[in-house]
Amino acid sequence: MFVPAAVVITFVCFCSFQATFGQDCRSRQEIQGSLKQVQKLLSAHEASYLQSLSNLKKKINSLQSNAGKQTTKAANSTCAKLDAPINGRKLGKSHSVSHEVHFLCDPGYELVGSESRVCQESLTWSGQQPTCRDINECVSSPCLNGGTCVDEVNQFSCVCAKGWIGATCQSTVPTFFATMTNTSAATSAAAATLPAATTGPFVRPSRCSIVQGTTHCTCEAGYTISGRDSSTCTDIDECELFHNGQAGRLCLHACINTPGGYRCSCPVGYNVTRDGRSCKDIDECATRQNNCTKDHMCINTYGSFQCVSVDCPKIPNATYVKTSPMRCERNPCPVDNKACTQTPNSFSYHYMALVSNLSAPRVMFRVSALRPMGETLRFSLLGGRLARRHFTVQRSDRLTGQLMLVSPIQGPATVEAEVEMSEVEKRVQLGKYITKITMFVSQYEF
Structure with a gap:
């Protein structure tokens, strides 16, 4: 539209120039013809300009429409939520395309399925949903001499057949007897009628018989001949006899001697297992045997429980908000606040229960x-x-670091370890993420 205007100005000036020198301008008819041509030219330019504006508006509307569709698609481009396997955990909360989640099993369980799964472009997860399968310690048939193996979490126990004892039923129950020569039958008969002072739950009369003039006296299971007095049987203290012998401990925790036998007991927070010898932790969180309030989370530990609550850290130049019960994220930093950008992007909190003196590494x-x-x-x-005395951090692959236990921890104790993950581009830190792991160590090794 500016070119025709220039033409008009030039034409007027040309006529004025000719008039100045006294020359006749072109006839009015010629001038009108020229003006009509200029007017047509202007109309053509105006139509072209309007058409260009219309096309431009259409393109802008199309771009806005496509951007809205892409935003909507991006908002919905997430895979279905994955749950952690029973007796296991899931690492990773993002379900967006190309994001990964990882799975771990609790001690005593093995992972069956995919350890890691990726959200694909088709909005489906790669691999198969994993499960945590109890490691069956009875597969190797560790119980001997007809003993029955009972699989427990991260251990096993044996129910021994009659006449056998020991951790794997490897030892026979001792049988004690006495042999006397030239002993009359009257002595044997007297053994059946002991005085009241020599009877009781821990004292029993012996059982004697005469074979070819020789008297043989035996005791019932759990008793033994009392020294030289073959007529009296006293209780065998199995707890003392098999406390730490070759046959192994009778009880995982405490052994109580009883007349003719024994029984095992467990500390507070544990139940005796079906075999009567081992102890199994009571999950106070699952059975609601705890006093945690709604503002706290119940964490089961070996023999007890803990009520925990996460408070976001207070760090200068940065503000953190809780985005989940166990995660705090930093609010966006101002553009000119470099001190804020150097603070951690997020804090994640995790809690674990450990037994005392857990083997390492x-x-x-x-x-x-x-x-x-x-x-x-x-x-x-x-x-x-x-x-730092008990842990170290190692890289397991390009994207994963792992916290390693390098020396056993004697309980009871509460130990905290923090793993820092930093993203670096050309020696410039782009982000920093802190994972805080709190471990509650039991005073017992079970």
Whole structure:
């Protein structure tokens, strides 16, 4: 539209120039013809301009429509939520495309299925949903001499057949008897009528018989001949006899001697197992035998429980909000606040129950990046001397670091370890994520 205007100006000036020098301008008819041509040219340019505006509006509307569809698609582009397997845990909460989740099983269980699953473009998960299967310690038939194996969590116990004892029913119940020569039958008969002072729950008369002039005296199971007095049987203290012998301990925790036998007891927070010898932890959280309020989470430990509540940390130059019961995330930092960008992006909290003197080395926890932003991931261990004495952090693959137990922990104790994961691009830190693991260590080794 500007070109025709320039033409009009030039034409008027040309006529004025000719008039100035006294020359005749073109006839009015010629001028009108020229003006009509200019007017047509202007109309053509105006139509073209309007058409261009119309096309531009259509393109803008199309772009806005496509952007809205993509936003809607992006909002809905998530895979279905995955649940943690029973007796296991799930690591990773994002269900967006290309994100991964990882699965771990509790001690005493093995993973069956995919350890990691990825959200695919088709909005379906790769692999198969895993399960945690109890490790059957009875597969190797550890119980001897007709004993019955009872599979427990991370251990086994044996119910022995009559006449056998020991951790694997490897020893016979001792039988005690006395042989006397030239003993009359009257002595044998007298043994059946002991004085009241020598009778009681821990004292029994012996059973004697005469074979070819020789008297043989025996005691019932759980009793033995009392020294030289073959007519009296006294109780065998199995708890003392088999406390730490070759046959193994009779009881996992405490042994109580009874007339002719024994029984096992467990500390508070445990129940005696079906075999009568081992102890099984009571899950106070599952059975609601706890006093945790609604504002706290119940964490079952070996022999007890803990009520925990997560409070977001207070760090200068940054503000954190709780996005889940066990996670705090930092609010967006102002553009000009560099101190804020150096603080951790998030804090995750996890709690574990351990037995005392757990064997090492072993993997305790894994930290993984779902979708790394930088070219490098770095994992490091934070915390005090106690954490560094018992733990270290190793990389298991490009995206995963694992907390390793390197020396046993004597309970009772509460130990905290922090794993820091940093994203780095060209030596510049892009993000920092802290995982805090609190371990409640029992005073018992079961």
